[in-house]
Each structure stands twice: as structure tokens, then as C-alpha cells.
Amino acid sequence: MKTRNTLQLGLIVLILGSGLYLLDEHLERRQTVRVQVQRVFDITTDPVTTVGFERGGMRTEFVRKGESWFLQEPVRARANRPQVERIVTTLENLRRQDTITREQRELRELHLADYGLQDPDWRIFIETANGRAESLHLGGRTPFGDAVYGRIDQDDTVFTLPGSILGLFPDDLATLRDRALLHGTPASTERIDIHRRDTGFLQLVRRKSEWVLQQPLSTKADATAVRKLLDDLFALRVTTFHWDADLEGGGDAESAARLEMTRRGQFETAGLADDAARLKITVWTEGDRLGQDLLIGADVAGTDNQRFARRGGVDAVYTIPADIIEACSRPVDTFRNRSIFPGAPADIGFVRLQQGDNLLELERLATSGGEGWRLRAPLRAPADTEAVQALLKRLLELKVATFLGSREPAITTPSVATAIRVTLAPESPADAGTASAATVPTANGSTTLVLETAAEGAHAAIAGREDDPFTLDTRMTAGLDASLTSPLRFRHRLMLAVDAMAVSRILVASPSNTCRVTRAPAIPDAWQCPDIPMLTVDPAAVSNLLAAAARIEAGRFVAFMPPDLSVYGLGTPAASVTFGFRTEEGIQNTLLLGNSADDAWRHAMIQGHGFVFLLAESTVDRLLQPLCTKPPPMTIPTPAPSAPAPAAAPTHTATSDAESATKLKDEDRAP
Numbered sequence: 001m002k003t004r005n006t007l008q009l010g011l012i013v014l015i016l017g018s019g020l021y022l023l024d025e026h027l028e029r030r031q032t033v034r035v036q037v038q039r040v041f042d043i044t045t046d047p048v049t050t051v052g053f054e055r056g057g058m059r060t061e062f063v064r065k066g067e068s069w070f071l072q073e074p075v076r077a078r079a080n081r082p083q084v085e086r087i088v089t090t091l092e093n094l095r096r097q098d099t100i101t102r103e104q105r106e107l108r109e110l111h112l113a114d115y116g117l118q119d120p121d122w123r124i125f126i127e128t129a130n131g132r133a134e135s136l137h138l139g140g141r142t143p144f145g146d147a148v149y150g151r152i153d154q155d156d157t158v159f160t161l162p163g164s165i166l167g168l169f170p171d172d173l174a175t176l177r178d179r180a181l182l183h184g185t186p187a188s189t190e191r192i193d194i195h196r197r198d199t200g201f202l203q204l205v206r207r208k209s210e211w212v213l214q215q216p217l218s219t220k221a222d223a224t225a226v227r228k229l230l231d232d233l234f235a236l237r238v239t240t241f242h243w244d245a246d247l248e249g250g251g252d253a254e255s256a257a258r259l260e261m262t263r264r265g266q267f268e269t270a271g272l273a274d275d276a277a278r279l280k281i282t283v284w285t286e287g288d289r290l291g292q293d294l295l296i297g298a299d300v301a302g303t304d305n306q307r308f309a310r311r312g313g314v315d316a317v318y319t320i321p322a323d324i325i326e327a328c329s330r331p332v333d334t335f336r337n338r339s340i341f342p343g344a345p346a347d348i349g350f351v352r353l354q355q356g357d358n359l360l361e362l363e364r365l366a367t368s369g370g371e372g373w374r375l376r377a378p379l380r381a382p383a384d385t386e387a388v389q390a391l392l393k394r395l396l397e398l399k400v401a402t403f404l405g406s407r408e409p410a411i412t413t414p415s416v417a418t419a420i421r422v423t424l425a426p427e428s429p430a431d432a433g434t435a436s437a438a439t440v441p442t443a444n445g446s447t448t449l450v451l452e453t454a455a456e457g458a459h460a461a462i463a464g465r466e467d468d469p470f471t472l473d474t475r476m477t478a479g480l481d482a483s484l485t486s487p488l489r490f491r492h493r494l495m496l497a498v499d500a501m502a503v504s505r506i507l508v509a510s511p512s513n514t515c516r517v518t519r520a521p522a523i524p525d526a527w528q529c530p531d532i533p534m535l536t537v538d539p540a541a542v543s544n545l546l547a548a549a550a551r552i553e554a555g556r557f558v559a560f561m562p563p564d565l566s567v568y569g570l571g572t573p574a575a576s577v578t579f580g581f582r583t584e585e586g587i588q589n590t591l592l593l594g595n596s597a598d599d600a601w602r603h604a605m606i607q608g609h610g611f612v613f614l615l616a617e618s619t620v621d622r623l624l625q626p627l628c629t630k631p632p633p634m635t636i637p638t639p640a641p642s643a644p645a646p647a648a649a650p651t652h653t654a655t656s657d658a659e660s661a662t663k664l665k666d667e668d669r670a671p
Helices: 002-038 081-092 102-107 163-167 223-234 253-269 323-328 385-396 539-549 617-623 650-669
Strands: 048-055 058-065 068-073 122-128 133-141 147-152 158-162 189-196 200-207 210-215 240-244 279-285 292-299 306-311 316-321 350-355 358-367 370-377 400-403 420-425 447-454 457-462 470-472 494-496 503-509 514-519 556-560 575-581 588-596 601-606 611-616
Touching: 048 081, 068 081, 081 122, 133 163, 147 163, 158 163, 189 223, 210 223, 223 323, 279 323, 292 323, 316 323, 350 385, 370 385, 385 420, 494 601, 503 539, 539 575, 539 617, 588 617, 601 617, 611 617
Parallel strands: none
Antiparallel strands: 048 058, 048 122, 058 068, 122 133, 133 147, 147 158, 189 200, 189 279, 200 210, 240 316, 279 292, 292 306, 306 316, 350 358, 350 420, 358 370, 400 470, 420 447, 447 457, 457 470, 503 514, 503 575, 556 611, 575 588, 588 601, 601 611
16 A cells, blocks of 8 residues: 555655656746847858948948958958958857738738738848858838848748947948958068069078078078068058959850959059069968069059059059058168177187287086186186176177168278277187187087277178178277287186185295295194294284285286296395195296385286286285294292302403303304
């Protein structure tokens, strides 16, 4: 009994649930149908591929190709994409307002003609990607004039639509045409060819991120000038659509010949024949193998700033602003990169400066404190990083003032003998060993400037391109002279840095004092005078000397490897200080001191280093102070009082005192 009741209740619940489900689905379907009925075109899910309208026997049709829209009729041309997208969006969202069924019209004894829909003047058609096509006929306006009657093809239902639908398609077809002549962006452009009837051929090619002037010569291009040219080209717009080929001609040979004759006539009249155009511009963008051609021809009669133009492969003639001719007809030098050296100071790791047999090389070194520079030739020595960086900054700021080329036959390239060759490279080349300055190896990725300063200005060229000389502004080249090859210009002022703990011996030689001290082997920080053991080393004097030698800097450089050192009192040095170090090789550094330059400075040099410099007299005084002193005189202690001794003979006492005095005097004379 209980089981049967349970089954009956379950069946009832199932029936009720099914009924509610069917009712809900029915209501949902009705709502969907209602929504669909309100929308004029049922194209909510399929992308539109064709859209257009017919009015007064004239058909206008747009077709989507990829992301672009094109006019198919009445002319074939690229369409104004934003305008066509606006039309498509409006049609997709177009809704019916009031609906008049066939039954309602019959009750009122009205026909389609009463609504202007028997033979309508307007028809809007639309197609989707899956081939679905629908047409909307537009009739007359409603009695109050704020709406228009319409109906879908193959459907007798009449409905009203907003009156604004009649203004969806403008009367002027030019409004729906794309006025841009070139499509793409400056960033996506890879190559530009410009055939210039008056100024010759120009070709620019983008290689990775850099633009190169390929023709009429091969060199780096000015990225700013190229970008401005591209901006002008892609900003170019059609002023008027002058002529379009007739698409309604027959397909027979006679019609084709007539069309070809008309086309040639239009092109020749406008100066747009391939062999007569003033400019032919071809632009390649990424993924485009054929390129886009733009031809610019004759002046438009009656105007001062309009020229005829046409697109390659398009049977149409336009008028455009004449400014583009000037932009494309600039001299070749306008598009040349005027920078001499590429990159930034951080990209340079090697500098070579050469004039004749004088050679100076600088190389960047990684140090514990960062990066620094050193002289590599004519000798290895620390370089003044600030001086090198200042030179690099000036060199990288150099710009060509004028490209001479063949226009200045009187100007010759810089002389090899007198010119200064400046080479910058990312890294140092292999060591030249004993090679002369004329045979030093060239660093990879280097650029060499051959510079000669003349009375009328600085003439220069890039090594390897001496047939393409140019001039530099003399204000930018001031100081770029023979002094560049002197090590004095880039030598670091630190001439000697002595580590006090590494010094094992010191020799000070001067007219008034010559002393050698050595570190005691068994006692830390203890010094001794091995040559004269009786002398005492002054620890304070040694510490003061080592402190002065910890950083010996040049006040000013005077000469490098002068032929006559006696001029500076260094042929036979007036004094010297030698530091020996705790090494098996017995390495030592000797500071030579010459004559005085004035009251505050003295000529000096490090033996074997070749640089004559000025050293402060205050530092010289600390270096030449006496390191050893005589021991203090011996003192005889006074004996304590004692019992009276037996009287001695007077003569004996006097003799004893005299001998003692003589002995003390002898000790005082000891060295």
C-alpha cells in the first residue's frame, strides 16, 4: 500500500515538473521569437561580408576582404572602413517600431502601394559569411514624417523604421571612399623606392631597427628624416576623385579596347604614364612582396597646390596636395645620417688616435670599483677616465656640416701624413706586439674618422670612403688636434701609489741625507739601518714618508719622454726616493726629483715611466726628511756617597779625569 502511494506521488511530481519545464521553454521561445521579430536583420552571429543599397537604378555595393572594405560598384576602389563599419553596425541593430500585418491592411483595404512598397525606390541588401542574404525595401514616410515604411523581401508584413535610415547612405559616393593613397604605418615599412624625374633615384631600406640609404650610395640613413618622409606619405589624402574607369562596358574586345584607350588618354593627360610621371613612389610594408605604387604627375589646371596622382593597378585618377613632391624631392644628403660615430659612450671600449707615426691607444678595463680606462700605447699606464669620457662625448656629438662629394673638385680628402685618424670600436683588437703605427690591427666593428683642419674649416672622411669627403663645423673640432696623440692629455694624475705594508726597504738619496732603511724581519713594523748599525731609525719619519708616498699625484704634466732630461734637473737627479717591495723579483719604484719649477712645485718623474710632472714641494719635504738619527750620548751615573777613601796622589786623579773626557769626545765623533 505504501509503495503504491509513493509511486503515484512520484509520477505526479514528474508530470508537474515536465509541465513546468515545457511551459518555461515555450515562454523562452516566445521571447526569442519576439526579440527576433523586433530586429530587422537576423544577423546576430554571422559576420557581414557584403552590404549595399540600390536607389533610382544605381547600385552601390561594399565587400569585406580581410579587415578592409572595398567598393565593388559603381567603381572598384578601397572603401572608407569607418564609414562602412558604421553602416553595418546600424543595420545590425536596426529595430522595427510598429508592425502592420497583411490581415490588418485588408481590413483597412490598404495595399503595399499605399505605403510606397509596391515598387520601392530604395533597397538595402546585406549578406553574411554563411551565405545568408536579406533585403530591406524602404517606402514612403508615415503621415507625421518622423518614420518610414519598410518590409523584408519575401514578407508582406509592413513595419515602420526611424526616418534617419534614409540618411544612412550619403548622396556623395566620395564620402564612402578611402582617401588614403598608401596603407600601413611608418613602423611597418621596410623599403621605399622613389624614382624622381628631376633629382634621380632614391632607395631606403630598413635593416632590423636601422634605416640604410641603399641608392644612389650605400650609407646609413637619418632615421628622423626617413620617419618624416614616411609620415608625409601615409598622411597623404585624396583631394578629389577626378576620374574612374567605367565598369559597365561590355566584355567584348571592342569594349576592352575602348576602355584601354580611355585609360591611356586620362593617364597621359594627367602626366601619369609610367615613363612620364614626375614621381613614382613604391612602399613595401611587412608581409607585402609586391609593394604599393603611387605615381604623381602634372599640375591640376587652375590650381597652385594640386597635382594629379594614381595608384598602381587602379584605373582611377585623383588630385592631391602638391606638398608631397617637395617632401620626396629633397636632396640625397637630406636623408643621410650626419653622425660620425654610432652608439653611446657606454658602447665604446677602444680608442685609437694616430697622426703619422704618433700613435695613442686607450682601452676600457673592468675594475673592482666599476669600469676605468688605461693607456695601451705607446705604453701601458692608468688613464684619466674623466678625460677619456669627455673626448668620447665630443666625438659622438660630431655631425657632418656638408657632404662634399663630387660637387667640390677643389677640395681633396685629408692628407695621410697630416690627418688625424680617430678610431672608435666596441672592444680592443688583438695586441699589435712590435707592429708599427702604420700596421696596427683594426678592431672589429670600428669606425675611423680621418680629420684634417684647414684654414677654411675641418675636412674629414670616413676611412674606407675617402672618395666621399665632408666638412665639420670648426666649433665642434676645436682641440681635436695633434695633442690627441700625446699621452699627457689622458694620463691619470696618480703617478705612484705605495702600499706601506708591502714596502720592505726605502732608500732616500739627497745632497744632505742618504739613508737606507729595511724592515726588521722578526719584529713587525720595526725598521733598521743596515749600512750603519749604530744609527737609530726614526719610526715617525718612516711612517710620515710612507703616508706621503701612498698617493703621489702630478700637479701638472710637463713632458713625455723628452730628449733632454737635464732641462728639468733629471739628467742627474738632485734627489731620489726608492721603494723596494717584498717580492722574489725584487721589484722597486724610484721617484726622481729634479730642479724647482717655482717656490711651490718641483720637476719629478718615476724612473722608467717617461712622464715628467710637477710635484708639490710640501710632498717633497715629507719624502726627503731624515729617517735615521744618531743615538743619544751615553751618561755616567753619579756614584752614591761612601766613606772617605784614602787620600790619593793629586797627579793620578787629574790624569784619570783627562782620560775620561777624551773618551767621551771620541764617542761623540763616532758616526
